[in-house]
Every structure is written in structure tokens, then in C-alpha cells.
Amino acid sequence: MSDILQHTEAGVMTLTLNRVDKKNSLTVAMYAALADALEQAAEDIAVRAVVLQGHAAVFSAGNDIGDFLNNPPTTSTSPVHRFLQAISGFPKPLVAAVCGPAVGVGTTMLFHCDLVYAGDNAAFSMPFVNLGLCPEAASSLLVPQMMGYHRAAEALLLGEPFMAEAALEVGLVNRIVPPTEANGVAQTQARKLAAKPLGSLVQTKRLMKMGQAAAVRQQMAEEGAQFARMLTEPAAREAFSAFMEKRRPDFSAQ
Numbered sequence: 001m002s003d004i005l006q007h008t009e010a011g012v013m014t015l016t017l018n019r020v021d022k023k024n025s026l027t028v029a030m031y032a033a034l035a036d037a038l039e040q041a042a043e044d045i046a047v048r049a050v051v052l053q054g055h056a057a058v059f060s061a062g063n064d065i066g067d068f069l070n071n072p073p074t075t076s077t078s079p080v081h082r083f084l085q086a087i088s089g090f091p092k093p094l095v096a097a098v099c100g101p102a103v104g105v106g107t108t109m110l111f112h113c114d115l116v117y118a119g120d121n122a123a124f125s126m127p128f129v130n131l132g133l134c135p136e137a138a139s140s141l142l143v144p145q146m147m148g149y150h151r152a153a154e155a156l157l158l159g160e161p162f163m164a165e166a167a168l169e170v171g172l173v174n175r176i177v178p179p180t181e182a183n184g185v186a187q188t189q190a191r192k193l194a195a196k197p198l199g200s201l202v203q204t205k206r207l208m209k210m211g212q213a214a215a216v217r218q219q220m221a222e223e224g225a226q227f228a229r230m231l232t233e234p235a236a237r238e239a240f241s242a243f244m245e246k247r248r249p250d251f252s253a254q
Contacts, residue, residue, distance in 0.1 A: 062104030119179030132235030
């Protein structure tokens, strides 16, 4: 069975992360499938809204570290960058249902969604610094904008997780629901959107985002360049080695 399930009904394309045994950690193949689906949905007039969802116990543990190390995103055409470009520029309504852990890109992708519904077990974290890296998906711009600088510093500099209530307070999520209901709530809201005039939805979203669209693209490009550079440096090598060896990293020499 595919690690990304794709289904379209009543104008709503649903993309389900379906690698629960690996905590929905994302591989290069999964990024490519997500990018392909979003690019298809953007062009398909039969698709009026998209839902991104995971499992009631886990949204995504972020990158699959082994796959990530074997296939690092070193160019702007790599699957991970294609996905980030597709989700950040997606013209139609994008709804997410998030339960359990949402790590790294599992959190940063949500800043590009229009509606986010979280299970009360949702736990968000962006531990890029802990891996010797920097933020991605324009999160170094969008997280301070949404959360305020000091909360963003806790999330991005310390890499400290925050729970569903905190995400609701800062506006990252629209509503908190029981985990078994999150996907259903997202579907209900997406179908409401799909029943509205598509042109009005697209133009309203474009107008809301146009003031910072260029800044988001520029920030993503700068983050991508720094991320690729930092991947080759000692801090990241130590962090990933420690992760694979299940030990605490030692950054004393970095």
C-alpha cells in the first residue's frame, strides 16, 4: 500500500500520510508524491479544496533520517523543495488535520495551510537547531509573525515542543477536537469550502497572502541555501550520528 493515499470526492482531494509504523516519517518518495498531488490539484478544476491528514495517533515525525541522509535536498528541484514550493504556493484552500506528534516539517507545513484542526493529543516541534540545521519552509519568517518573537525563539532556538492549546492560542490551529474526530472535522470544513465559488476562494486566498508572498519565496530560498550548507558541517554530522546511534549528541567541539 502506498505511503501517501490520494482520494478525490465531492471536490475535495484528500492526501493521507500512511506510514504509521514509521510514525509517518517522510521519505523522498513521499515528498515527490505529495508534490505531484498538489501540482495536480492546483490544475484540476474538479478539485476545489485539499485535505492533508495523518493518523489519530501521529501526524508526522518529520523526515525519515536514514532516507534523508541518503538523499539530502541539495538542489531546488529536489522532492522536498518541490513539496515546499507546491504547498507554499498552492492557490486553493488547504485544510489539515493534525493529531499526535508533528515534528519538523510536520509542523512547518501547517503554516502554509488555511485551516488546521488539531486533536487534543497534538504535539508540535521544530527541532532544527538540535540537529545542527536551520529552519525551513519559511518558518524563520512565519513563526515569529504568528507567535511573536519570544515564543518563536523557544520553538526555534530551543526546539521546545508546544501542545495543542498553545497552538490554538497563537493561531496555528483553528479548533481542538478529540483525535478520532479530527480527520472528519477537516473533511466537513473542506466540503463546505468546495461548495463555494472556486474563483472567489482562489482570489480571496491570493489577496490575503500576496503581501508576503515574495518574502516567503525569498526566505525559503535563503533557508534552503543555508540548510544545504549546514548539512555538510560537523554539527549536523554529530547530531545525525547520535540519532542513529541512539545517544545524546556532543556539540562541545562545534
